[in-house]
Amino acid sequence: DSNLHSNRGLPLALFGGGSGTVKGGRHIRFPNGTPISNLHLTMLDKMGIPVNEMPYSTGSLDLS
Structure with a gap:
């Protein structure tokens, strides 16, 4: 909702x-609720x- 920013x-x-x-x-x-981080x-x-963690991240995503 863009009105709520x-x-x-x-x-x-x-x-x-x-690169593949x-x-x-x-x-x-x-x-729902998956952080963009x-x-x-x-x-x-x-x-x-190599980055072990990012703010608000709950882990890596499976893109396979």
């Missing part, structure tokens, strides 16, 4: 395949940037 339920598009580390051409829906953590890992 909420960061919940945001649609997000990722472009590129991460992320399969494209699909729609993935994660459970989980995606950030996962993408950093896919780029070979």
Whole structure:
């Protein structure tokens, strides 16, 4: 709800395949309440940037 300036339920598009580390051409829906920082953590890992944790993250996402 943009009127509430909420960061919940945001649609997000990722472009590129991460040099083959992320399969494209699909729609993935994660459970409600999944923090976007989980995606950030996962993408950093896919780029070979070692980060153990991020604020508000509950862990990496399975993008397989």
